[in-house]
Amino acid sequence: MRFLITAGPTREMIDAVRYLSNLSSGRTGIDVAAAARDAGHTVALVLGPTPLSPPDGIDVLRVVSARDMRDAVMAELEAADVLIMSAAVADYRPQSVHPGKLKKGEGNLTLELVRNPDILLEAGDRKGDRIHLGFALEVQDAELHARRKLERKRLDALVLNGPENLAADRSAFRILTPEGLGPPEEMPKAELGRRLVALAEELAANRGTRS
Numbered sequence: 001m002r003f004l005i006t007a008g009p010t011r012e013m014i015d016a017v018r019y020l021s022n023l024s025s026g027r028t029g030i031d032v033a034a035a036a037r038d039a040g041h042t043v044a045l046v047l048g049p050t051p052l053s054p055p056d057g058i059d060v061l062r063v064v065s066a067r068d069m070r071d072a073v074m075a076e077l078e079a080a081d082v083l084i085m086s087a088a089v090a091d092y093r094p095q096s097v098h099p100g101k102l103k104k105g106e107g108n109l110t111l112e113l114v115r116n117p118d119i120l121l122e123a124g125d126r127k128g129d130r131i132h133l134g135f136a137l138e139v140q141d142a143e144l145h146a147r148r149k150l151e152r153k154r155l156d157a158l159v160l161n162g163p164e165n166l167a168a169d170r171s172a173f174r175i176l177t178p179e180g181l182g183p184p185e186e187m188p189k190a191e192l193g194r195r196l197v198a199l200a201e202e203l204a205a206n207r208g209t210r211s
């Protein structure tokens, strides 16, 4: 099958030298991409700004902002059998990018932020029989929010985790599917990669997707 995987943070420029971003390292998505390749699948990895190296033997599309990532995902979507959105996409970006370097003044500075596109939500509208997996980093009322997200984004499965997983080597999570919430699991991210590839294969087989 062909796997389309996103990884890393996005970077939203404020001016020529400053940006908004988050703590994502891209480790999870990179490990999922390596696991999919090792399982014999073809892989396209859409990778936000990270110092980590992507695995060899796969297609890598490097992006910076959420809008870049949206364009890359939409261009690759139709060819993919499985989409795994593990990127930590910035929900907001500055309304405009200041040309050059913003000079400091005497007082405070207010930045107007506008919503970024929700890539997974958009991809959900064009889902067809493709398998879609997402992540949810929830702090409060985790299960309730995750269930809403699963439905709204038309996901086959959602990996529910907490902020302690960001930029860590291990991952603690639960997997939510329309059938229900799985037990707590904890493992190195490389193993999570294999776990998710196996899950996507199982979901695809149950749905009769081509392999």
Ligand code: C5P
Residues within 6 Å of the ligand: 066, 085, 086, 087, 088, 089, 090, 091, 116, 117, 118, 119, 120, 121, 133, 134, 135, 136, 137, 149
């Ligand atoms: O709504 P929330 O950001 O918690 O959803 C997380 C899931 O949605 C992740 O799989 C993430 O990659 C994806 N996402 C997205 N576009 C956004 C925000 C999140 O595709 N703008």
